[in-house]
Amino acid sequence: MAASSSSDPAATLYDMPISNHGARVRYAIYAKDIQDVVHIVSPNELGGLKGEEYLKRNPQGKMPLLVLGDGTALPESEIIVQYLLDAYADRGPSLKPDDAVSRAKAAYVCRHHDMYIASVQGCMYRAMPSTEARATQLAELYKQLCVLESLCSSPEDGPYFLPGTTATHADGAIVPTMCFCFYALPKYFGWPGEHKASLSAFPKLSAWFASCQASDANLKKVADEVTGALGAWDEGGRWETVGAIADVKNTEYKWTYP
Ligand SMILES: N[C@@H](CCC(=O)N[C@@H](CS)C(=O)NCC(=O)O)C(=O)O
Structure with a gap:
């Protein structure tokens, strides 16, 4: 070596x-x-x-x-x-909340994301074994985003996921995944909201997503990277290729939430 x-x-x-x-x-x-x-x-x-x-x-x-x-x-x-x-504790912000309860809450947000959202996020943009599998996972994604909405601070509590904190690793974990949700769910699954920006069913997450990017240049930077890459997928016909567009035409299943 x-x-x-x-x-x-x-x-x-x-x-x-x-x-x-x-x-x-x-x-x-x-x-x-x-x-x-x-x-x-x-x-x-x-x-x-x-x-x-x-x-x-x-x-x-x-x-x-x-x-x-x-x-x-x-x-x-x-x-x-x-x-x-x-x-690198001695370099830049800690990205951890100051008190033990808030640190546990940040860890819980990340655990929720990793166990219950990441496990079904592929239904938005991957080839699936069947139309039914995509529809089932989409229903689960909606349910788990409702839980995430309940964990998110209200706009009046400050710009970040946990009330009264500065940006934490929990914001860093959730912003990129919400880029996928805000990109694909309004455009390809008909969920009410603004493509790339918001979903009407999740007002707290939508406000948090905007204020994170307005308050923190690095959260904006990663959001721009992910959303830019999603745009390149889109230009290459990703949602056609993976069968999502064909699946959503099947009216036997529910695609639009709530
Ligand atoms: N639990 C893993 C998940 C990693 C993961 O799913 N990565 C995706 C990209 S976001 C990937 O590598 N996908 C390509 C593949 O599965 O072939 C982590 O937190 O790092």
Whole structure:
């Protein structure tokens, strides 16, 4: 193995702009201004997500993946974020709430996202085994977004997800996923709202999404990266190719919520 030099990054993040999970890590990197020590490169640099070299480091073949300078591989976005917040505690904002209860609430928001929303988000933009599977997951997505709405602070409580905080890693986790929801659900599934900006069923999330981006340039930066990549997918006919447009024409199923 080559000896490391002072110009080697301390770590490399394998990720791409479309990845909402990766975007929560990119947010932490931008907010803490640590791009000098954590370099962001495409998974193609390791032969792609399903290549041998990548799978050796992340057997799930998913992005993001952080590889430290000594070769230690850290998969899973929330694990990577928490590592960066610890390892670079002396750089930039902590991105953690100050008190124990608020820290637990931020962790709960992230857990809710990872377990109940990320598991069904693909129904918005992936090929599905059947029309019924897409419709079932879309109903579940609506239910879980209702829970997320109930966890979100009201606009009068401040711009961020938890009342009275500055931006936290919870905002960094949720903004990128809401980019997918606000992009695809009004345009392709007919949910009332403004394409790329809001959904009428979720007034708190919609107001929070706008105020996060108005208050925090780095949240805006990751939102622009994700929404820009979704636009490129759209121009390439993604929703046609994955069968979503055909599925939604099937009136046996419910597509529009509430
Ligand atoms: N639980 C994982 C989820 C990662 C994930 O699903 N990544 C997506 C992009 S957002 C991916 O790599 N998709 C490509 C694939 O599954 O082939 C995390 O939090 O990092």
